[in-house]
Each structure stands twice: as structure tokens, then as C-alpha cells.
Amino acid sequence: MILDDFIVIDKTGLFCRYGDFYLDPKEAVKNAVISHAHGDHAIGGNVNVYCTEATSLFMLHRYKKFAAGEFNIKKYNSAFEVNGVKITFVPAGHILGSAMVLMEYQGVKYLYTGDYKLQPDKTCEPIEFVEADVLITETTFADPATQHPNAEEEISKLNTTTTNIMLGAYSLGKCQRLISLINDHCIEKRILLHHSMVPFVKIYEQMGVSLGKYEVYDRKVMKNNLTGMIYMVPPMVFRSYFKAINVIRVFATGWKHLQNNHEIQLYISDHADWNDIILTIQKVNPQQVWTNHGNGLQLKNYYEKSLVVKLLN
Template sequence: MKPQDLICPKPDGLYCPPGDFYIDPVRPVDRAVITHGHADHARAGHGVVAATPETLAIMAERYGDDFAGRRQPVAYGEAFTHNGVEVGLVPAGHVLGSAQAVIRWKGMTIVVSGDYKRRRDPTCPAFEPVPCDVFVTEATFGLPVFRHPDDRGEVAALLKSVEQFPERAHIVGAYALGKAQRVIRLLREAGWDRTIHVHGAMDRLNRLYGRHGVDLGLLAPATTGTKKDFEGAIIVAPPSALADRWSRRFPDPVDCFASGWMRVRARARQRGVELPLIISDHADWDELTATLDELRPGEVWITHGREEALERWCELQGIPARALRLVGYDEEEGE
């Protein structure tokens, strides 16, 4: 049996022929396994959706309760069998509820990682390596230039700037699902116990994180109060808000942006970011290669991102690899 007999790429996404289901399909299908709640992986309109309870809650929050014909919650460490194919979910360390799909059939194991990272995240369980015949990986930051620093150091730089410029507001651009809550928790762990002001677009997901046990501390809308009230304040907002009229209501704001792409200074300059914060929810180059070195799978399949460099690294390590070049996954999503 070849791995392609169990999982193969199709225009709608990764398809399992014996199980007759897709993993993170880009269009509505009859049966889908969803790795996490970002919109490029979790779409509405499927017949049956199997995912962690947290991911199902995120999808309901974003798309409404009727986002699928039926929901099939699968907790971490649990598995179910469909048409003789076993499907389990284990943590991916990406965002709340994110999971790797572990597919087993006739003695073969394929792990579809979705998006993942290896470093600690106070808002979700850590990535769990699973021995497998084929490991399906992303390569969003699959170039050696992408080596992300310790996120605690990036948060320390933010707090130092707040201390240096107490008369200014600091607006942190962060994606509404995952990145925003992680930045807030990192600030709390660094000792920032003051109110953090948040854009209205963050409110529902912040509350959802709270319901799932992630304590974000005291939050307040960034729409009340005078300009002077926001002196020395930290505000978390979607990245698009940094260039919006919305940001002009704050006193001489320092535009910050929390993203792995801030490693590329040209991107920071293009966006007009004054304080880049290199905080990523994806694996960097060292995490990608360390994961593959740890797992040593029989094959590596690369879904999207910088496939060529990672494919070449695998070749040099004697690990067969192929780039699937799947379309429909946004490398900016979550970053």
C-alpha cells in the first residue's frame, strides 16, 4: 500500500479515499476533519465536521450555530473510526483547540499537522509529536532567515517602550483568533496587571477563550474615555485597525505589530510599524526542521508556504519529501 492510497491531494483539499472525508477542505464537502478555527482551514457549509470541542465552538462563534449539518466533537487523545479508518486528534500548539489529525488504516499512520508551533503558548496545549509513516507539514516560515526570538523578550520590549513613552498609547496589531489572546496572556505573565483595552472585533473571541479557561485579566473596550485616558495604555486591535481612522483617537499612538513576518524589516516599514514584535503562531525554520528530525517519518509532505527550502533540507537529511502546493491556505492568516 502507498501513502497516496490513504491520503491524496485534490482540488477541494486533502482527501482520504477509504474514509471518504477531507481534512481542512477549501470548499464545502459532505464530511470534514478540521484542524483549527482559522478561516483558511475552517470553512462553513460542510455536512459533518469533526474537530475538537474548542474548534467547533470557534466555528459556531464565527459562522453561527448552523455552520455545518452536524458536529462531531473529538477531544484530544480520543479517536473515532469511519469506514474502517481511525481518526484521532492531538494538540498542535497553534491556537485554542488546534489539533493534528492522526489518520490510521491498515498499519499505516499519516499525521496532518495543520498549522503548528513548538514553543510554549499559555493559551493552548503544546504540540505533541506522533510517530508516523508520513508527516504532513506547513512551511509558512520555511526559510533559514525565519528564526523567531523568545516571545518574552518581545513583550519586554513592548513594556520598555510603554515605560519610555508614558504619554503615548501603544496599539498592538494582532489577529483576533489566537495571537491577540496570546499577547494578552504574555503581558499578564510579564507583570502587566493594568486594564488592557481591546478593539470590539476581539470581544467575542476573548470571551470564548475565557469560557475555555484562559484568564485574560481585566479588559475594557477601546472606545470609551477621552484621549488623555489612553496615555500609557496598551490597546490590542486587528492589524487593519493600525492604518484606520479608528487609531487616531489615541494619544500619539505607537503602532506595534505582533507577527512572525516582522522578522522582515521591509514588511514593518511598508506597514508603517514603529515597534515590530516578532511573535508567531507558526513554527519557524528551526522548529520545522527540529520536528522533522525528531519524527524521522518515512515521508514528508509539505502543504503550503516556502516548500522548496524545506524540501531541499529533507533531501539533504535523507528524508523523502514532496511539495503538495495546496491552494486556498493564507500564509497571512493568524499572522
């Protein structure tokens, strides 16, 4: 029997009282099961952290000695227990080390997706589907009007200009995917990385992921080469240099409102769009869908007559 209160939301996040742990807590807790290392899912200071190896390395870089009291590193598809709840990490395809969390309790399977994507991405483990009785899915882009374009075609837009480009991107996941895509599809371009992005790139390489060519940003290099350069920077730097000259400003994201006033609009997202969410539901074949991280109302309406959809947030 599905337990309606197996996962509940409180001010700290998604709590499983049957196993006394949180999924991606927003505040430090005793037991944290972390799906991936983005800052809105993985904070420092938790006592016991259960995660993949890559996630632990990213957290150690970001939070240093405050990353966790103890890391319990788990491999994909290898079950372990937390206070009587059986847990298995399944590749989520979002960034390197990202995992969906399959929880089994009293014969019922609950699958928490964290963030996930179905688009191919050479820089992280591809998503794997498992069946579950309850799917707890993110709904960041759960809107029928949202359909992410092909990333390979999008990145090729950068070939339409020879002018230098300031490319805004998240430092973890998006940065590494873009480096790989640019090396594959914009071979005439030369990539310069903001220094803050380099440690995350090095962890990817440490984990055996080959991204291709890049250089650490050098002002002289950028100044002496007025064409063919892509200077990749994190969002905060991108926003602070809004008056940058001799560059085209481009920001890689699935959000339309973040593309405003950019000469080139680069719709590359690391989340599932509407069609991907529908396909995931088909693959998981749940009895119920619980939504999180976004607005699940359109999903609820879509399945009104065929599937129980509960909005957790």
C-alpha cells in the same frame, strides 16, 4: 506500504479518498476534519465536521447557524473512525483547540499538522509529538533564515515607551496570547480590546483559560489617558486607522514585511519556524515528509540525501 495518493490536493483542499473526507477544506463538503478554527482552515457549511470542542465553539461564533450541519466533537488522544480511516486528534500548540490529525490506514500512520507551534503558550494546549510514517507538515516559515525570537522578550519591547499603543493582532489565538503575555510582562500597561475580539476571549475563558486583565475599548478612556494604554485591534481595523494620532502603531506577526514602518517591531508568531520544523521531523521520525501551506522546496533540498520530501502544493 505508504499510499502516495492517501492525501491529494484538489481545488477544495486536501482530500483523503480512502476515508472520503477533507482536511481543512476551502469549500463546503460532506465530511470535514478541521484542525483548528482559523478562517483559512475552517469554513462554514460543511455537513459533518469532526473537530475539538473549542474549535466548534469558535466556528459557531463566527458562522452561527451556518457553522455545520453536525459537529462531531472529539477529545484529544481519543481515536475514532471516518469511513474506515482511524483518526486521532493530537494537540498542535497553535491556538486553543488546535489539533494535528493522526490518520491510520492499512497499518500506516499519516500525521497532518495543520498549523502548529513549539513555543510555550499558556493560552492553549502544548504540542504533543507522535511518531508517524508520513508527516504532512505546514511550511509557512520553512526557511533557514527564519527563526522566531522569544515571545517573552519580544512583548517586553512594549515597555520601552509610555506612549499609547495601537496593537494589531489576529482576533483568534494571537489576541489571547498577547493579553496573557502583556499581563505577565508589561504589568504597567492597560489593555483595551476592540469589541469584535471580545467574543473569542470569552470562549477562551469559558474553556477555563485565564488571560488576565483587559477592558472593552472605550473612546473616552483612551482620550483621557495619553500614556500606558494598549488598544488591541484586528488587522482590518489596524489598516483602516493608518492615520491614528497620539499612538505608536505595532503589529504582532512573524512576517517581516508586515513590520515595515513600525516604530516597534513585534515578532511574535504562532507558527513553527525552520528549527521547529526540523525538530518536529526528528520527533515524528517519518519515512516521508509531505509539505503544505507554504513553500517546501528548501526543506526538500535540506533532506535531499536522507529523507523523501514531497511537495503537495
